[in-house]
Amino acid sequence: MPDSRPSWVPPDIDLSTATLARVYDYMLGGAHNFAVDRAVAEQIERIVPGSTRTAWENRAFLRRAVRYCASQGIDQYLDIGSGIPTSGNVHEVARSLLPEARVVYVDIDSVAVIHSRSILADDELSGVVQGDLRVPEAILSDLVTQRLIDFERPVAVLLVALLHVVPDADHPAQLLTRLTSHTGSGSLLVISHFGRNYGTPEQVQALIEWSRGTATPLLVREPAEILALLGQFTPVPPGLVPVHEWRPDQDSPASTRSAGYAVVGRKG
Structure with missing residues (x-):
């Protein structure tokens, strides 16, 4: 039986579609x-x-990447495809190092936007935009973005576990160029992406074929293709690596399984 509609869910949200x-x-x-x-x-x-564990690994990568960005002095963040708020959000991690860090969360999903706005209602240094990566100019021109982000200074642009549902037909490299072309020198671009190291070849292919029947079919990009998305951003060490290998915490339990690839690039 489908869920009854919670009071916080608007009437136009389709509860029958994931x-x-x-x-x-x-x-x-x-x-x-x-x-x-x-x-x-x-x-x-x-x-x-093990797919659930890979979701946690992506979340852990996000936290490590934000800590790295903050350690480089970046105090403004544009998180595209931010999802539904959970503990250890970008603003919490960034402010553990830089208390005045500003964050704009962007998602296409109405439920994610509603909850983000509710949680951040009293946070003057964070904001939420309902937006689509495929229309980057609308994200950049939104009043929330304009209020919080100064694009003449370095900014961290985060695209964690998002680009593998953006097909080549949408020209993702061009989208990222349009999104980041006005960011200041020293800006960082944070990406994680589904890859063939996700499971066995048979499992990866089965997941791709299954996803073709969903609204967000998955696609695999090879490491060189992921790096090509960086455009004018140069990978910082350790470069493009399996998600759990990107600057792992010393006290984190060792992982024996990859969950796609991760990379952080710097704008010269």
Whole structure:
């Protein structure tokens, strides 16, 4: 039986169709998801056992990358495809090093936007934009973005676990250029991306084929193709590596499995 409609869900939200943000929320132990999202997450886990762990690894990478950005003095963040808020959000991590850090969260999913706005209602240094990476100018010109981000200074642009649902037909490299062309020298671009190291070749292919029946089909890009998306950004050490190998915490448990690839690039 489908979920009854929670009071916080607007009437135009389709509870019968899963979304990437809510599936990810369920995998991370969140509560803002519906039966259809949970069913999809569990199906993904059956196709590639360990998929839930990879969601956690991506989240851990996000936190490490933000700490790195903050250690480089970057105090403004544009998080595209930010999803539904969970503990250890970008503003919390960045402000542990830079208390005045500013963050703009951007997502296409209405539920993610509603909850982000609710959580950040009293946070003058953070804002939320409902936007689509495929229309970067709308994100950049939004009044929230204009209020919080000074593009003449370095900014960290985050695209974690997003670009693998942006097909080549949408020209992702051009989208990233349009999104970042006005960022200041020293800006950082943070990316994680689905890859063939996600599971066995058979599991990866099965997941790709299954996803073709969803609203956000997955695609694999080879390491060289992911690096090509960086454009004018140069990878910082250790370069493009499996997600769990990007500057791992010394006290983190050792992982024996990759979850796609991660890279952070710097603008000269």
